[in-house]
Amino acid sequence: MRRLRRGSTMSGLDGWTETLTRSLASRTSRRSVLGGLVGWLLGATALPLLPVVRGQAAEAQGQAAEAQGQAKEAVNDPTACAYWRYCAIDGYLCACCGGSQTTCPPGTSMSPITWIGTCLNPADGVRYVVSYNDCCGKSSCGRCYCNRNEDDTPLFQPGRANDYNWCSGDSQANIPYHCSTSRIVGSAE
């Protein structure tokens, strides 16, 4: 190659590669190359165990569950995100997880600390005060994820933000979030 096209770009590339390879071979041992390779392989297999990657996987799972929930467009279906009471919900529907829109599934308990908002009932045109009590005690339900967030504020306005884990705290310490209910606590009018 070098003899055929001396001075061309190709032979220059050949020469550069040869120099690089020879200098690499003279500076490194087979053992060090093998050691580095093994390090990379171990690192690559350990990467999915990091919490960041697991978080992304959980998010992807959540998005799939969200699509599942939103597919059911029904204002009066407690297992659909479009259900009128869920206008500010952010979580898995207990109605899809063995409970109902107002009760927790077996094996979980309702957090007394909660996020409260209002939703308009299209049936009577009245705005109701709705309490989104979380059910705690089992890991995330994973079914019917809904995220509508009406009247939710960003976390830098914490007074009206719903992005907290309402299962955390003293009496429910380290108890995982399972799903969310939506309980009418009164009329807003």
Place this chain on the structure above:
Amino acid sequence: MKRALAGGVLAGAALVAGSAAGYSPEVNYALQCRGCHSENGAGERGRVPSVRRALARLSRTEAGRTRLVHLPGIAQADLSDEDLAALLNWMLRTLNDEPVSHLKPYTAVEIGARRATRLP
């Protein structure tokens, strides 16, 4: 009538801004306080303080009344001076275990002045 008129004009803006304007003190308590302080104001032992005695006790002194409107939950609540005054008076009547007959009710003017006062 005036209230109804204002409500009609502001309805569109309120829907967009999610403002608490126009709600009764009871509904404002539900939206701004009840989630943590619970339905009767007793809170939850070890997690959320009760308002049933603290509110009246703070309301007895000048320093206490100023401190009250600067408490995080109250300072960050999306309430006008009028709505906050009405809410506090409603809570003193409804969610309270202390004698309050001698207490001066809150007014919008007082709330505005105390909100503008920096804590020492």
